[in-house]
Amino acid sequence: MKRFSVPLAACLLTGTLAAAQPDLVILVxxxxxxxxxxxxxxLTPAGEQRAEALAQALSGLRVNAIVTTQFRRTRDTAAPLARALGVQPLVVDAKAGHVQAVADAVRAQTGVVLVVGHSNTVTAVLAALGGPKLAELCETSFHHAFVLQPAEQPPRWAQFSYGAASPPPAASCL
Known part of the structure; x- marks a missing residue:
């Protein structure tokens, strides 16, 4: 007879062990x-141009969920893509426990999910979803995009740039 922990047994009985998760997560x-x-x-005019560049860069990926914070700069960054796709972004308040709350919100989605965060949260959310542990983004860094396939074991990830180049990073951040 196989023995399971109580949480695992509960998952097996309720069928939640194989819960849906996103195929692809893009974090910016x-x-x-x-x-x-x-x-x-x-956003500044340059920020508005970058938001448009993000929408263009992701236009062929069939993004079906967008996660932002309550701050206007994240919502405005996601707005061009959200409008083009007719997707209503999910807002996760930036407060204590934010990284875990975003990771949980992402795990509850399926398909392709865009997360628009902040310099001190993007790489932390990437790690919380099974990606690598990277340095935080620099305050002057806006061009990074991280792509994660969380269902792969181990999760696969990549990084790309979009929009205009940012200034060179400081030694302790990306």
Whole structure:
């Protein structure tokens, strides 16, 4: 007779062990933000161009879910793609436990998911989803995009750039 832990046995009985998960996750930092208003700025003209470049770069991937934070800069970065695809972004508040909350929200999706985060969360969410542990993004870095196939064992990942190049990174960040 096989023995299972209580959580595993419960999953087997309820059929949630093989729960759906996304095929592909794309993670980016919000585009260049304006200086004002200080509390919740939108995007600069360069940021708006980068948001459009993101929509173009992902146009053929059939993104069916978008996750952002409550901050305008993440919502504005996702907006061109969301409009083009008719997708309503899921907002996960940036607060204590944010990285895990985003990872949980992503795992609840299927298909292709775009996550628009912040310099201090993008690589942490990538790691929480099974990707590599990378340095945080630099405050001046906006061009990075990470792609993760979480269902692969081990999860496969890649990185690409989109939009205009960012300034060279500092030694301790990407």
């Amino acid at each position: 930092r919000h585009a260049e933000r304006a200086a004002e208003p200080a509390r919740d700025p939108g």
